[in-house]
Amino acid sequence: MPKVLISDKMDPKAAQIFRERGVEVDEITGKTPDELKAMIGQYDGLAIRSSTKVTKDILEAATNLKVVGRAGIGVDNVDIPAASAKGVVVMNTPFGNSITTAEHAIALMFALARDLPEADKSTQAGKWEKNRFMGVEVTGKTLGLIGAGNIGSIVADRALGLKMKVVAYDPFLTEERAIELGVQKVTLDELLARADFITLHTPLTDQTRNILSAENLAKTKKGVRIINCARGGLIDEAALKQGLDSGHIGGAALDVFVTEPAKESPLFGTPNFISTPHLGASTTEAQVNVAIQVAEQMADYLVSGGVTNALNMPSLTAEEAPKLKPYMSLAEKLGSLVGQLAHGAIDRISIHMEGAAAELNPKPLTSAVLKGFLGTQTDTVNMVNAPLLARERGMEVREIRTEREGDYHTLLRVSVRTADGERSVAGTLFGDQAARLVELFGIKVEADLTGAMLYVVNEDAPGFIGRLGTTLGEAGVNIGTFHLGRRQAGGEAVLLLSVDQPVTAELLATVKALPGVKTAMGLRF
């Protein structure tokens, strides 16, 4: 009988479902990493919320582990690459707590507007300070939404119901979807300049970390009130403290912190600052939803092999799996490449399957492309919800199959339509196994998309490769593989290098300053 450990506080429905489905279950919460490490070896499944950190170290000790189930959305407490490397499926429950979290953001917005926590404290202290508390109405005010995905769009809906104006900054939001939501799509600078209230609903990524930096906070309207129920790290906490102290920021409410549990913070005690201990998902309804969902998904997998909402494994039948596996990897890499390189809103993505690829079941390949593509925008995407998310974002998804072989006996091409036109990348399988990029935005370039990579577009000129190599060497960056392509001699050239060290902002700035460089970016696969 498979055995599961529930290591974070979870609604009792989870344990009940496990038992009903023939899975033995232990509920042991509050263990230290070392204690968890000592016991994890006996379990086939680990059901968690946000407290348990499923690190590489824990996974090393998890000799029987087959599945980690996150009762919630964010999986930043799970080392997914390490889990994948160990063949451990990681599942989440992407929608079970969205309404609840959106409601928490709205609750905090009202708490800020009327200074409710302080008024409560003063009244209960017997002070009756009626003249001290003067709030603001939300009606007619502008709410700036940073991130308009599941939770952001529910917040928008509720705010519109409160007669607020909603402006949204989300680079992946299409105009059509914005109209459907009733929000105005704006740039980040416009949002900062216009919003009376700002609420954050993005994952924490390299692009969103410190999105409310000191510089951006300085661009906000005086008196702005800020709410973060998404992830700690989206706001520079020191700059937020300064803004509150100076009076530029009228109030801030944080449910999430850079370091959690946040038992101390310079923000604590600051006037007009409100905090809750990561309570966004903490309602009876949401916890029942996510507990039921995670237990059903994990039991399905452990008992019958069914895979739902996995972040690191495709849903496949036993017969299709071995044939599709190398294609799935190619498809996800091509989707990720185009997601990392194509800028702006994308309203159409086309997946062309040519030659041998045209004979395969296109659905898992399409899901893999979409997962790779959307994975550059959100950490909640998986093989199952990728097509749905793409649809919700107003993206048209096309599958085109051509059985005739072209230059390669099998080829996948992924094209996206952006405001600048159609852009496409293509790849093949060498020896029916090894995924290789063969074309990038019309330029033939053969590359293995793996790990950290540096992408450079430059003018093809003698001496450039030498200069680039020297620059990387001086920065202590070792080149693993080097791939080169160009439109024509002396024309636009593309370089893709796999590197052993991370591509830092400093390195990119140095590379961009080299003569002839048009673009330089770090990529990750």
Ligand SMILES: NC(=O)c1ccc[n+]([C@@H]2O[C@H](COP(=O)([O-])OP(=O)(O)OC[C@H]3O[C@@H](n4cnc5c(N)ncnc54)[C@H](O)[C@@H]3O)[C@@H](O)[C@H]2O)c1
């Ligand atoms: N406080 C809590 O208890 C709690 C509960 C649930 C979810 N969350 C967190 O809330 C966040 C949002 O969850 P969700 O379900 O809405 O996720 P989602 O993936 O549906 O939406 C995230 C949105 O952020 C957008 N985005 C990505 N990069 C961006 C960028 N650079 N700038 C602006 N927008 C960007 C994406 O396009 C997407 O629309 C996640 O971080 C999640 O972990 C917190």
Ligand SMILES: O=C(O)CC[C@@H](O)C(=O)O
């Ligand atoms: O489980 C929780 O309490 C928090 C969940 C939330 O952060 C999520 O990402 O779903």
